[in-house]
Amino acid sequence: MSPKHSKKSDVSPILTLIYDKTFRSVVYQILVFGGVFLLGWYLVSNTMANLEAQDIATGFGFLEREAAFGISESIIAYSPASSYGQALLVGITNTLKVASIGIVLATILGTIIGIATVSKNWLLRFMGVTYIETFRNIPVLLQLIFWYALINRGLPNIRSALNPIEGVFLSNRGLYIPVMADHPAWSWVGAGFIVGIIGAIALRKWSLKRLEATGHIFPHLSVGLGIIVVVPFLVWLVFGAPMELNVPAIQGFNFQGGARMSPEFTALLLGLTLYTTTYIAEVVRSGIQSVPYGQTEAATSLGLRSTWIMRLIVLPQALRVIIPPLTNQYLNLTKNSSLAVAIGYPDLVSVSNTTMNQTGQAVEGVAIFMTVYLSISLLVSFFMNWYNKRMSLVER
Amino acid sequence: MTETTNRARPISGPVLNRSLRWMKENLFSTPLNTVITLLCVYIIWSVLEVLVSWAVVNASFGAAKEACEAATGACWAYVHDMWRFLLFGTFPADQHWRPLLAMVMLTSGMLLSMNRRFWSPWLAVAWIVGFIAVYFVLRGGVLGLPPVRTAQWGGLTLTLVLAVVGIAFAAPLALLLALGRRSEMPLIKVVCIVIIEVFRGVPLISVLFMASVMFPLFLPEGVSIDVLLRAQIGIIFFQAAYLAEVFRGGMQAIPKGQYEAADSLGLNYWQKTFKIILPQALRLVIPPTMSTFISLFKDTSLVVIIGLFDLLAATRAAVNDPMWRQQFIEAYLFIALIYFCFCFFMSRYSAYLDNDLKKSTSH
Numbered sequence: 060m061s062p063k064h065s066k067k068s069d070v071s072p073i074l075t076l077i078y079d080k081t082f083r084s085v086v087y088q089i090l091v092f093g094g095v096f097l098l099g100w101y102l103v104s105n106t107m108a109n110l111e112a113q114d115i116a117t118g119f120g121f122l123e124r125e126a127a128f129g130i131s132e133s134i135i136a137y138s139p140a141s142s143y144g145q146a147l148l149v150g151i152t153n154t155l156k157v158a159s160i161g162i163v164l165a166t167i168l169g170t171i172i173g174i175a176t177v178s179k180n181w182l183l184r185f186m187g188v189t190y191i192e193t194f195r196n197i198p199v200l201l202q203l204i205f206w207y208a209l210i211n212r213g214l215p216n217i218r219s220a221l222n223p224i225e226g227v228f229l230s231n232r233g234l235y236i237p238v239m240a241d242h243p244a245w246s247w248v249g250a251g252f253i254v255g256i257i258g259a260i261a262l263r264k265w266s267l268k269r270l271e272a273t274g275h276i277f278p279h280l281s282v283g284l285g286i287i288v289v290v291p292f293l294v295w296l297v298f299g300a301p302m303e304l305n306v307p308a309i310q311g312f313n314f315q316g317g318a319r320m321s322p323e324f325t326a327l328l329l330g331l332t333l334y335t336t337t338y339i340a341e342v343v344r345s346g347i348q349s350v351p352y353g354q355t356e357a358a359t360s361l362g363l364r365s366t367w368i369m370r371l372i373v374l375p376q377a378l379r380v381i382i383p384p385l386t387n388q389y390l391n392l393t394k395n396s397s398l399a400v401a402i403g404y405p406d407l408v409s410v411s412n413t414t415m416n417q418t419g420q421a422v423e424g425v426a427i428f429m430t431v432y433l434s435i436s437l438l439v440s441f442f443m444n445w446y447n448k449r450m451s452l453v454e455r
Numbered sequence: 456m457t458e459t460t461n462r463a464r465p466i467s468g469p470v471l472n473r474s475l476r477w478m479k480e481n482l483f484s485t486p487l488n489t490v491i492t493l494l495c496v497y498i499i500w501s502v503l504e505v506l507v508s509w510a511v512v513n514a515s516f517g518a519a520k521e522a523c524e525a526a527t528g529a530c531w532a533y534v535h536d537m538w539r540f541l542l543f544g545t546f547p548a549d550q551h552w553r554p555l556l557a558m559v560m561l562t563s564g565m566l567l568s569m570n571r572r573f574w575s576p577w578l579a580v581a582w583i584v585g586f587i588a589v590y591f592v593l594r595g596g597v598l599g600l601p602p603v604r605t606a607q608w609g610g611l612t613l614t615l616v617l618a619v620v621g622i623a624f625a626a627p628l629a630l631l632l633a634l635g636r637r638s639e640m641p642l643i644k645v646v647c648i649v650i651i652e653v654f655r656g657v658p659l660i661s662v663l664f665m666a667s668v669m670f671p672l673f674l675p676e677g678v679s680i681d682v683l684l685r686a687q688i689g690i691i692f693f694q695a696a697y698l699a700e701v702f703r704g705g706m707q708a709i710p711k712g713q714y715e716a717a718d719s720l721g722l723n724y725w726q727k728t729f730k731i732i733l734p735q736a737l738r739l740v741i742p743p744t745m746s747t748f749i750s751l752f753k754d755t756s757l758v759v760i761i762g763l764f765d766l767l768a769a770t771r772a773a774v775n776d777p778m779w780r781q782q783f784i785e786a787y788l789f790i791a792l793i794y795f796c797f798c799f800f801m802s803r804y805s806a807y808l809d810n811d812l813k814k815s816t817s818h
Contacts, residue, residue, distance in 0.1 A: 088642040095646055102673040109672045180488050181481035182495040196798035197791045198753040200760075201767055205787040208774070212783055394658035401760050408660060421668040429657045429665075436656035 106422065113419075121418045122147070128413055130405045132321050143414055150410030151431060157324060157406065158393040161331045165392060166385075168332065169339025176344045187340065195337035200398050202334055207326035207402040217313060226306045226317070234320040235307035244298030251294035252287065259283030323404035327396065335392045342388060346381035347373075379450050386443055390436055397432075407431060520778065533782040534789055537773050541790065544609015544764045550601065554612035557589045561619045569804055571811070582623055589616070605683045609764035611793065617687060617755040617765065622748050624691045629698030634728065636703055647699075654696035659754055662689040667761040686758050694751045701743045705736035738812050745805030749798050756794075766790055 076082050110117055122144035129139050133149045134156060175187035194202070211231055215221060220230035226237040239245060259279075266277035295301075307317030320328075350373050358368040399406040407428050415424035482492045513528030523530035543554045564585050567573055593616075596602040608616070635647030654662065666689035667682055674680065709732055717727040737744070759768040770790050774783040 084640045088640045091646060092642045105675050106672045109674075109676065112676065178491075179481070179484065180491050180495070182492050182499075186495055186499065192799065192802075193795070196749070196753075196795045196802070198756040198767070198794055200756045201787065201791055201794065204767070204771065205783075205791070208783045208787065212780070397658040397660045398757070398760075400660065408658070408664075412664070415668065422672065425661060425665050425669050429661050432658060432661065433653065433656040437652075 110422075115419045117420070117422070119423055121414075121420055121423070124418075126414070126417075128417065130410065131403075132324065132405060143418070146410050146414065147407070147427060150405060150407035153404070153410075154393070154396055154399075154406040157327055157331070157399070157404070158389075158396050161328055161335065161392050161396070162389050164328070164332045165335040165339055165388075168336040170343050172336060172340040173343025173347070176340060177347050191337045191340055194333050199330060199334040199395055200401060203326055203330035203398055203402055206329045207322065210322040210326055217309065220309075220314075226304070228307055228314060231322065232313065233322045234325055235314045235317045236320075237304045237306040237316075238318045239301070240303040240305040242298070242301040242303070244295060244301050247298065248291045248294050251291035255287040255290035258286045258290065262286065321404075323399070323402050326402055327399050327404050331392055331395055334395070335388055338388045338391070339385065342381055342384045346377040349380040350376045382446060382450075383443055386439055390439055393435060394432060397428075529785050530782050531785065533773075533779055533785045537779070537786070540610065540773060541766060541769050542611045544613060544769050545607050546609060546612070547601070547603060547607070550595075550603065553592050553595070553600070553603075554608070554610075557592050558612055558615055560585060560589055560592075561615050565619060569808075571808075586620065586623070605681050606764075608683070610769045611766045613683075613758075613764060614755050614766040617690060617758065618752045620687060621690045621694060621751050621755065625695040625698055625751065628691060628695040629702055630733075632695060632699035633702035633706065636699065637706060650692075651696045651699050654693050655700070659690070659693050659757055660760060662693045663757060663761050665689065682761070683763060686761060686763060690751065690755065690758075694747060694754070697750070698744065698747045701740050701747060702736065704743070705738075705740035706732060708739050709736050738816070741809045741812065742805055745801060745808075749801050752797060752801070753794065766793065 123142055125139075126141055126143045126146040127139050128146070130137055130146065130149055132153070134152050135145075135149060137145055137149045172187050172190055175183050176191070178184050178187070210233075214229060214231045217230050217232055220228040220235075222228055228235040260283075262283050263279045266279035269275060269277060305316045307314040307319075309315075354372055354376065355368055358372045359365075363371070396406055397408040400409040400412055403409070411424045411428045415421045418424075483489045509528045511528075513526055514531060515522045515526035515528070516531050517523070518532055518535045520530070520532050520536070523532055539548075539551065542558075543551050546554050564582065568578060568582075591597050592600075593608055593612075594603060594605070632647050632651055635643050636651060638644050638647075663686055666685040670685050671679065713731055713735065714727070717731040722730065755765060756767040758765050759771065762768075764772075767790065770786050773779055774786045779786065
């Protein structure tokens with residue numbers, strides 16, 4: 060930018076340098092980066108000095124040591140004799156468990172309510188909007204604490220548990236439901252399910268290839284769904300169709316048998332789902348409204364059937380708008396699951412918190428859970444970038 | 456789309472005919488729609504019946520707890536007994552006018568700032584003076600006011616302080632971060648990207664933990680920063696990271712021609728940014744900006760986890776009082792209503808401002 064044609068004799072070289080854009084930018088950058096570096100160095104050296112003065116150990120050696128605290132629920136093996144590392148792993152799996160179930164439920168409910176808010180029926184629209192406005196304008200932490208209090212204080216004790224359906228018990232100790240009794244068949248049925256999914260994907264590839272080559276349409280969607288259902292069903296029949304149920308029943312001071320959803324888990328799942336649903340409903344609504352009605356009209360005039368219009372014209376365009384904010388909401392739900400610490404569900408933050416209190420190693424504890432959340436976020440955003448690149452409009 | 460065509464059709468005739476036609480078009484247009492309408496009426500009726508009979512018909516509105524014994528519904532004596540505690544927390548009882556004055560100052564400042572007539576650089580000056588005044592009103596120690604430690608600030612007062620101070624400082628910080636991320640200087644860009652992505656990648660609770668547990672370790676011995684201030688700084692940085700991305704989105708939406716035109720007029724960087732780009736960019740992102748402010752307001756409730764005594768923490772303490780143990784539904788619903796009113800008001804204002812600015816620029 061420095062004008063070469065200006066009379067150089069008028070301006071001193073120092074002034075030229077000061078007004079030079081590149082020079083200025085280099086100086087700014089050195090100042091900012093140097094400032095950040097000095098600040099970081101200052102904080103780190105303070106921390107080291109403090110840790111030494113307070114005689115707190117550093118490093119991740121504590122992960123190997125015995126944790127010596129109990130965790131109320133876990134899907135992997137854990138006992139107080141396990142290591143801190145194992146305890147943190149339990150925390151991570153618990154976080155992933157509540158997040159994945161919450162994501163599925165919130166997506167289903169959010170889609171239904173999102174569609175309701177664009178309905179032609181005024182009353183249905185009104186109900187959808189009322190739901191969204193109510194639940195999104197109340198802090199999610201308040202909702203969690205409320206549901207927890209409702210289960211913990213509002214429901215009767217084990218002795219007089221509510222029994223809405225045969226075999227289902229609702230009390231202040233959680234929700235007990237009957238499950239299928241243990242049988243070797245069930246793991247094979249699960250394997251059959253996965254084989255069915257792989258088969259359906261292969262079928263879709265084959266049918267699309269044939270469509271390109273010959274123009275013959277094969278109903279790969281319905282046949283594929285059929286495979287996913289029929290294969291596990293056949294496996295179940297081969298194993299003699301086990302039907303035995305494991306029903307919860309009161310024995311002593313607690314229920315035995317069946318599956319249990321703890322009050323903490325139920326409250327967390329309920330709160331996160333109802334809160335995130337409102338955001339997902341808004342995402343779905345804006346996605347549907349983003350596809351101009353002309354697209355549907357154009358497809359109709361081409362003679363496409365209405366199911367095809369939805370599948371081939373409207374849905375792909377709506378999903379392009381829906382999926383990026385939707386993944387954002389999934390991430391938010393996962394991050395909000397850290398509020399579990401307020402109601403005592405043993406998620407990653409809650410377990411780390413106990414670990415920090417016992418070992419005093421706050422820096423490592425916070426670093427671990429921040430790293431876990433950060434890597435989940437970064438993974439998802441890499442996926443999003445890949446998806447956006449794949450889905451972005453290719454203009455010819 | 457069909458909604459708009461319905462609305463566009465001129466509706467005339469006597470009121471009864473008009474409303475009948477409206478009902479036919481919007482509620483009973485097809486058999487399926489009629490079924491849906493009836494189902495909705497049933498659901499709304501059953502929810503309202505439970506709610507109204509609990510909160511109004513069977514409730515006891517007396518000021519004394521004893522009156523509740525007979526009632527099967529809500530016991531609103533709770534609110535009568537606890538409202539001071541919910542508003543002011545553990546602030547010394549004879550000094551309650553001070554948090555009340557602070558709340559009035561903060562809310563009236565917010566309401567005045569919402570009016571576009573007052574938008575000028577003087578508003579920023581007024582806010583800084585206002586914050587200093589609020590600080591001294593609450594803290595005391597001047598003009599003969601007895602000092603009150605920040606640990607005693609609480610209830611709705613603390614929630615409002617956290618939210619308003621948070622909004623006022625997160626916005627300028629977010630602007631700097633957004634400009635830094637769009638800057639052409641690689642080092643500044645990297646610093647801003649790291650700050651934004653780290654704060655967006657972790658839950659707020661971990662930021663608050665860092666502020667409450669880890670931060671004291673960062674400081675040299677003998678130096679300590681008040682936990683309220685630390686939490687406040689955590690909230691500001693966390694929301695500023697989200698807001699920075701909102702602002703950046705707005706700046707990206709401005710056509711390149713605007714930047715080039717500003718350059719060719721010979722404007723320097725700050726003139727270009729503040730006179731050409733930002734006035735257009737910020738206008739585009741009013742709805743997401745306001746929804747970030749709403750999240751900030753809701754997220755102040757998380758400070759309960761690190762032991763600050765905000766509105767939610769006060770309620771939690773109140774329902775752990777043996778006297779009010781059974782009134783937890785009334786207690787939580789009452790503050791849910793308070794949070795709802797603030798957030799709903801903010802979202803309505805956002806819609807109004809968005810419309811108003813669109814109208815004023817369209818001609």
